[in-house]
Ligand SMILES: *[C@@H]1O[C@H](CO)[C@@H](O)[C@H](O)[C@H]1NC(C)=O
Ligand SMILES: *[C@@H]1O[C@H](CO)[C@@H](O)[C@H](O)[C@H]1NC(C)=O
């Protein structure tokens with residue numbers, strides 16, 4: 001019993017402030033903080049410090065489930081989630097060239113408290129990115145990004161190979177591995193324009209710096225010196 005208790009505590013410590021991809025799997029354990037990754041491995045773009053793997057998971061060619069444990073976010077009850085796809089193996093480390101293809105619109109999660117929390121969320125039918133054209137046998141990488149309230153993000157990936165939707169090698173998706181814990185809420189993320197850009201930069205304020213940038217070679221030191229009091233004066237006012 002005590003052993004069990006200790007194990008739970010140790011596991012909780014290990015996963016504190018991180019994301020665990022539970023379905024369809026992940027590249028591997030990146031819940032590591034050491035000398036190479038003094039801030040924690042999972043903060044490294046694009047896949048939390050994990051290189052491309054060869055033990056790929058099968059995933060349906062028209063999209064499928066993605067489940068993960070987003071909690072354990074000490075000090076942050078909320079976060080934003082992004083799920084992206086990278087195509088192929090022509091990029092760095094034999095992975096995709098980029099991870100710039102969103103599969104779902106970003107969404108917010110609301111945890112039960114500021115303390116780390118357990119719990120799983122699952123999207124049973126994550127579609128392919130808009131306009132993606134993949135075929136059975138293609139390789140790709142799913143990236144889950146968890147954006148913290150302070151702007152840094154945690155990264156976790158799984159390398160996949162597309163198979164037919166009804167391929168018998170696909171893992172069963174059911175209430176055991178794909179469910180939403182009741183203590184995690186969801187929110188929409190909106191962008192509200194508070195001030196639209198009004199056009200090209202033509203104000204006199206920027207014209208002044210334009211002169212400085214455009215014609216430095218024609219300015220003699222004499223001329224510059226003439227400007228110096230103005231610059232110093234402005235700086236002084238700013239300071
Ligand atoms: C691939 O292998 C690594 C290392 O053994 C393991 O941690 C990871 O879970 C495996 N990934 C999949 C998708 O099976
Ligand atoms: C830190 O952990 C990573 C992942 O296991 C490993 O590649 C790296 O060598 C480790 N660094 C040190 C200094 O042990």
Ligand SMILES: *[C@@H]1O[C@H](CO)[C@@H](O)[C@H](O)[C@H]1NC(C)=O
Nearest residue numbers: 053054056089137138139161
């Ligand atoms: C997909 O990845 C697997 C494992 O890394 C590799 O054996 C296979 O050749 C790759 N397929 C394609 C089409 O690149």
Ligand SMILES: *[C@@H]1O[C@H](CO)[C@@H](O)[C@H](O)[C@H]1NC(C)=O
Nearest residue numbers: 086087088096097098099100
């Ligand atoms: C990302 O990579 C894909 C190929 O997988 C390419 O078609 C696309 O132009 C790239 N996008 C960006 C923003 O680099």
Ligand SMILES: *[C@@H]1O[C@H](CO)[C@@H](O)[C@H](O)[C@H]1NC(C)=O
Nearest residue numbers: 100101102129130131132133
């Ligand atoms: C998808 O393809 C259509 C038609 O080519 C194009 O108009 C649209 O901009 C594309 N969407 C994205 C997100 O690339």
Ligand SMILES: *[C@@H]1O[C@H](CO)[C@@H](O)[C@H](O)[C@H]1NC(C)=O
Nearest residue numbers: 170171172173174175176177
């Ligand atoms: C769900 O699927 C998994 C993996 O195939 C299996 O181990 C588990 O027993 C299934 N659970 C239920 C309730 O069917």
Ligand SMILES: *[C@@H]1O[C@H](CO)[C@@H](O)[C@H](O)[C@H]1NC(C)=O
Nearest residue numbers: 121122123124178179180186
């Ligand atoms: C979990 O909640 C999200 C957001 O409401 C929803 O899209 C998804 O279908 C739910 N997952 C399950 C397994 O019901």
Ligand SMILES: *[C@@H]1O[C@H](CO)[C@@H](O)[C@H](O)[C@H]1NC(C)=O
Nearest residue numbers: 196197198199200201202203
């Ligand atoms: C900004 O300048 C460009 C090039 O002169 C012009 O095509 C465009 O219409 C201008 N936009 C606005 C909002 O004035």
